[in-house]
Amino acid sequence: MVIPDLKADVVPNTTVYIPTTFDPRVLVPKDRDCACWMLNAITQDQRRYGWTPEAWVPLPQAFLRTAMEYSVYQPILRQLQGDRVIEMDRGAGGENCRCYRLLEPHRSAKQVAYTITKNTLLKRMYRFQVGVVDALKEPVHQSLRRWLSTVTVADDGPDVPHLDELRRKDFWMKVCDYGRIHTGLTSLPKRYRHFIRLAGHSELYAVDVSHCQFVLMASWLRREGYAVDSDFVQQVLGGRLYDTFGAALGVDREKGKDALIKLVYGLPRRYNRPHGEVFQRLYPQAWDSCMTYSRSYPHEHLSLHMQRLESKVMIGSAAHLFTEFFPDEPLLTIHDALVVPRSGVFSAESLIKDAFDTHCDVKPTIKKTLWTA
DNA sequence: TTTTAATGGTTGTCGAGGTG
DNA sequence: CACCTCGACAACCATTAAAA
Numbered sequence: 001m002v003i004p005d006l007k008a009d010v011v012p013n014t015t016v017y018i019p020t021t022f023d024p025r026v027l028v029p030k031d032r033d034c035a036c037w038m039l040n041a042i043t044q045d046q047r048r049y050g051w052t053p054e055a056w057v058p059l060p061q062a063f064l065r066t067a068m069e070y071s072v073y074q075p076i077l078r079q080l081q082g083d084r085v086i087e088m089d090r091g092a093g094g095e096n097c098r099c100y101r102l103l104e105p106h107r108s109a110k111q112v113a114y115t116i117t118k119n120t121l122l123k124r125m126y127r128f129q130v131g132v133v134d135a136l137k138e139p140v141h142q143s144l145r146r147w148l149s150t151v152t153v154a155d156d157g158p159d160v161p162h163l164d165e166l167r168r169k170d171f172w173m174k175v176c177d178y179g180r181i182h183t184g185l186t187s188l189p190k191r192y193r194h195f196i197r198l199a200g201h202s203e204l205y206a207v208d209v210s211h212c213q214f215v216l217m218a219s220w221l222r223r224e225g226y227a228v229d230s231d232f233v234q235q236v237l238g239g240r241l242y243d244t245f246g247a248a249l250g251v252d253r254e255k256g257k258d259a260l261i262k263l264v265y266g267l268p269r270r271y272n273r274p275h276g277e278v279f280q281r282l283y284p285q286a287w288d289s290c291m292t293y294s295r296s297y298p299h300e301h302l303s304l305h306m307q308r309l310e311s312k313v314m315i316g317s318a319a320h321l322f323t324e325f326f327p328d329e330p331l332l333t334i335h336d337a338l339v340v341p342r343s344g345v346f347s348a349e350s351l352i353k354d355a356f357d358t359h360c361d362v363k364p365t366i367k368k369t370l371w372t373a
Numbered sequence: 374t375t376t377t378a379a380t381g382g383t384t385g386t387c388g389a390g391g392t393g
Numbered sequence: 394c395a396c397c398t399c400g401a402c403a404a405c406c407a408t409t410a411a412a413a
Contacts, residue, residue: 030384060396060398061397064397068385069385069387071384120384120386
């Protein structure tokens with residue numbers, strides 16, 4: 001199938017959200033749209049990633065520059081700080097760019113839509129989005145971006161910014177350094193999945209690998225010559241590790257999953273000691289291997305390595321083959337899951353199996369669930 | 374009166390070079 | 394590496410003058 005011009009569906013996003021308490025008219029006309037764009041940029045990340053309104057939001061210069069020049073945004077940011085609309089902090093939360101957040105009363109005020117009309121701003125926003133599309137070199141990324149642009153929102157969907165972003169076809173897509181694909185759907189709160197339509201399909205299934213990263217970790221560690229308890233491998237392959245770990249801590253599966261991921265991601269130094277001891281007691285060899293690895297390669301985080309492996313298998317292999325073999329089948333990816341209509345479930349499952357056979361020496365459990373449930 | 378051209382000021386773009 | 398400053402130039406816009 002010929003991939004249509006992706007640039008054709010790039011639309012500059014003319015709607016931003018600003019606090020009702022903020023009156024753009026305090027600024028000179030030429031700065032109003034830019035100021036509103038920046039206020040939106042601050043609240044957008046808070047909405048997208050579920051941060052609180054008190055959270056500091058990093059606004060790297062590279063990002064601001066996609067919309068306007070330093071000579072434009074700098075005076076505006078200064079004025080907004082002077083007017084006590086926003087405040088700034090260098091390096092909040094370990095970021096090495098400047099971070100901003102709203103000040104009261106704007107912070108707790110409701111958000112209202114504001115339409116950007118400033119031509120130069122719209123032009124730069126468009127150019128940036130086109131650049132993002134151009135940067136998608138891999139055919140699989142282009143296909144995924146194309147299917148993403150067929151996403152619509154059901155009529156009865158609530159009027160919330162997350163869904164509004166999709167309604168307006170403001171489809172952003174970022175391939176991070178680890179090869180994972182981030183979109184408006186990967187950060188969509190679960191409760192809104194129900195309203196998503198992919199190429200018109202409302203019944204979408206998630207075909208995912210249980211304990212994807214741990215499967216890859218176990219296999220990879222063994223291949224690198226580290227010992228891993230067979231118990232650990234069995235639990236991982238059967239998809240029971242989170243339950244077991246949660247039970248050992250006396251909490252439910254979800255909390256167990258959370259604790260386990262934090263534990264492994266924090267190695268070798270930043271982790272919860274009691275949780276570490278529980279893990280060590282359950283799986284002494286695996287614990288030892290993880291520790292040894294993370295100490296010998298302190299700069300190459302185990303977690304990041306696993307994320308790289310995960311995207312290599314799920315995106316580079318499974319999704320890639322899927323788009324190649326079934327170019328007319330809609331497909332979305334949510335990190336360790338392929339999301340497809342009913343007609344694609346079987347193909348997705350077999351391609352994930354193939355991908356694991358190629359990159360991994362164990363066979364994981366593959367789950368098929370209704371994604372929109 | 375309408376159209377076109379010239380003018381000058383403002384705003385936007387780009388890149389070299391500098392800082393910690 | 395991320396951020397900042399500055400200057401040269403381009404693009405844009407409104408006003409005015411000239412021509413038809």
